[in-house]
Amino acid sequence: MxxxxxxxxxxxxxxxxxxxxxxxxxxxxxxxxxxxxxxxxxxxxxxxxxxxxxxxxxxxxxxxxxxxxxxxxxxxxxxxxxxxxxxxxxxxxxxxxxxxxxxxxxxxxxxxxxxxxxxxxxxxxxxxxxxxxxxxxxxxxxxxxxxxxxxxxxxxxxxxxxxxxxxxxxxxxxxxxxxxxxxxxxxxxxxxxxxxxxxxxxxxxxxxxxxxxxxxxxxxxxxxxxxxxxxxxxxxxxxxxxxxxxxxxxxxxxxxxxxxSDEHMKKLKALSSFVDELANRSHWNHQPFVGKSAFAHKGGVHVSAIRKNRETYEHIDPEKVGNQTRILVSDLSGKSNIVFKAQEFGLDIDSKDPKVQELLEQLKRAERLGFQYEGAEGSFELMMREGLGQREEHFEFVGFRVIVEKRREDEAPIAEATVKVKVNGVQEVTAAEGDGPVNALDKALRKALTRFYPELEEMSLYDYKVRILDERKGTSAKIRVLLESGDHNSKWGTVGVSEDIIEASWQALIDAILYKLGIASRHEKVTPGTPAP
Incomplete structure (x- = not known):
């Protein structure tokens, strides 16, 4: 050769x-x-x-x-x-x-x-x-x-x-x-x-x-x-x-x-990401062979075929270059997408189960409202577990309040959030200041829950994206918030949609925390502890 x-x-x-x-x-x-x-x-x-x-x-x-x-x-x-x-x-x-x-x-x-x-x-x-x-x-x-x-x-x-x-x-x-x-x-x-x-x-x-x-x-x-x-x-x-x-x-x-060599080929994706990281550049998701989207499938027909034979819509085995097949979920999805994602999440579900069609319809309704789950698989898994009756409710939301105050022209505004939640019937009220209302809300929510779930201390917020869904409506337009959160083991995306940016952010924050607690409870059998005095 x-x-x-x-x-x-x-x-x-x-x-x-x-x-x-x-x-x-x-x-x-x-x-x-x-x-x-x-x-x-x-x-x-x-x-x-x-x-x-x-x-x-x-x-x-x-x-x-x-x-x-x-x-x-x-x-x-x-x-x-x-x-x-x-x-x-x-x-x-x-x-x-x-x-x-x-x-x-x-x-x-x-x-x-x-x-x-x-x-x-x-x-x-x-x-x-x-x-x-x-x-x-x-x-x-x-x-x-x-x-x-x-x-x-x-x-x-x-x-x-x-x-x-x-x-x-x-x-x-x-x-x-x-x-x-x-x-x-x-x-x-x-x-x-x-x-x-x-x-x-x-x-x-x-x-x-x-x-x-x-x-x-x-x-x-x-x-x-x-x-x-x-x-x-x-x-x-x-x-x-x-x-x-x-x-x-x-x-x-x-x-x-x-x-x-074959072994070196399997390191190509990691090499590409490594050099991007040192160059301080975001990795190009659509880069051939090694991009996150290079072997991502969204259309229901494609996913159905991929589950039978990957060669139907993949020109090589992605593992040969260190990549992997990804199945996306959106309003273009079919039952195959739902079943594939369920298996990916470790959920046992049959394609003939009526709940699959119900989940598909729920997904399409959500996306018509502006939700997007391609970058928010954490929220999608929570939605799927809820549809299957397997979602764990680790706390009960009672309410929140956010105040933004500007005291002097030459000073930055001060944001303060107050959060009320219940865990096992115990109500917790906490307040926190932050760099803006969303940051204050995040801090207050974590502060309230960390007393019961100390594993939340290892969770970090990596990225926060805001998108206006209908620019013609101006300040009354719906807003979609995408969060990327993670811990030392993994990262996950969550989404929220509302005409109010604080509400959309709250939805995404709640999902991010619930996803983290769900991971912990499934793998570590974590239950809420007694709050510290």
Whole structure:
């Protein structure tokens, strides 16, 4: 089986994205994670361009990697400079990596206008730089920048550039679609032509400006590329780079090519989320293969078919990339959705049980009122348990009051909430101040119940979203509140809907607490304790 080498440039090319910044510590952690996931090459940065990359290479020297090779990146020597006197090339050597990648111009327009030198000097720059590095480094890769555009404009000169790289002893020649404007059939045709003439191993480096970064990389592999360069989650300048998280499963599962092991494949989703986390970015739910929604099913017909054979609506087994099938519930749902979710919640229910139809009708009525359960499965489970007569009522609501007071123009408003609840016939009245009425209400409710249920102390509120459902009604419009809560084991979503934002928030808060108490009682057999004096 042909092995395709995976070359990651998240730490260099990926960090050039407009909204991506990594600390040196972030880069080292990501490098180790990439190594743990079986990647072959990890491009750490450009040591001659900034102090952060110099620091990275100094620190990474003391790290041990299982299989990945750390790569220092830079350019060919400057025009009219000798290779041994070029600061960039010497910075690459001082980085101390066993692999070095340099890029050079292969488009004549760039040579004349960007470098402001002549075509022959550019050829010498490529050849002399590679020879200089090969005498001092074990492996040298040459990235032929703008190769596809250069080939389309002046194929003879573009070909001369990579021929010089081959004669100089480059271990790899990587053809780059730097502007991301080539079409897959162009990439395939040009790559196939080059592969017929060049004996050196070939790789490909594509960008996503035409939404074709992955497609172009696969086209190049089909034409003979043995290495694919890209970034985790497609990070990169402008529209990003080829997304390795999509390329790898396509290579392995669709094209039958070896790149990562089966065990490493199962870590792709975790890798994608890990890098997003360090980049301080929300994970893209609809990302192919690894997104939360990549194998989510909502329509009743789809769910019915999925329960019989997952291949009906899933192009791969999601577990192969560390993902899983998810069944959503909405007004598009059928009985299959209800039964599937019941099984997911550990509820024993038969599809022929009349309660299934009742639950389905209840769901559709709720969604017509504005409730949404796709992001609020905690509320949906509570609704389902109530419909089946299995919902536990851990406390009785008596009432609440919220006061917002602003005392001075230059001071923030003060919010205070009072909550009354009963637990086993014992009434508890508590008050709390908070950063706004919802926060005050949350604090007061927790304060009242924690005396009876101390496990609520480990529960946290992670996210709070508000959506106006009918903007035409202005301030009288219905509002939907979605909460994400969690503890050290899991997270859950709950929902509330009302014309009053406080009431909608209260509904979601109550569900969040009831869900937590339900988890505790089912797994730990928790019962309300005696309140502390």
């Amino acid at each position: 042909t092995t395709i080498k995976i070359y990651d440039t998240t730490l260099r090319d990926g960090s050039q994205a407009e909204d991506i910044t990594f600390t040196v510590e972030d880069k080292i952690r990501i490098a180790h994670k990439l190594d743990e996931n079986g990647f072959h090459y990890i491009e750490g940065g450009w040591p001659g361009s900034n102090p952060k990359d110099v620091d990275f290479f100094d620190k990474v020297k003391h790290s041990t990697f299982k299989q990945a090779k750390i790569v220092a990146f830079g350019s060919t020597r400057s025009p009219r400079k000798k290779a041994d006197q070029d600061p960039n090339l010497n910075h690459l050597l001082r980085a101390g990596t066993e692999v070095v990648t340099i890029f050079g111009k292969s488009w004549d327009m760039h040579v004349k206008q960007a470098l402001e030198t002549d075509l022959d000097e550019n050829l010498r720059m490529v050849a002399e730089s590679i020879r200089f590095l090969k005498q001092r480094t074990s492996e040298v890769l040459f990235d032929a920048e703008h190769f596809f555009d250069g080939y389309k404009k002046n194929p003879e000169y573009a070909f001369k550039v990579i021929k010089e790289a081959e004669r100089a002893g480059a271990d790899w020649i990587v053809l780059c679609d730097t502007n991301g404007g080539s079409m897959p059939w162009e990439v395939h045709s040009i790559f196939e032509t080059v592969a017929g003439e060049i004996k050196t191993k070939l790789g490909v480096h594509t960008h996503n400006d035409s939404e074709l970064g992955v497609a172009n990389a696969l086209a190049a592999v089909k034409a003979g590329a043995l290495q694919v360069q890209g970034t985790v989650n497609g990070y990169g300048e402008r529209c990003g780079n080829c997304n390795l998280v999509s390329v790898v499963p396509n290579l392995k599962l669709k094209m039958g090519l070896d790149c990562l």
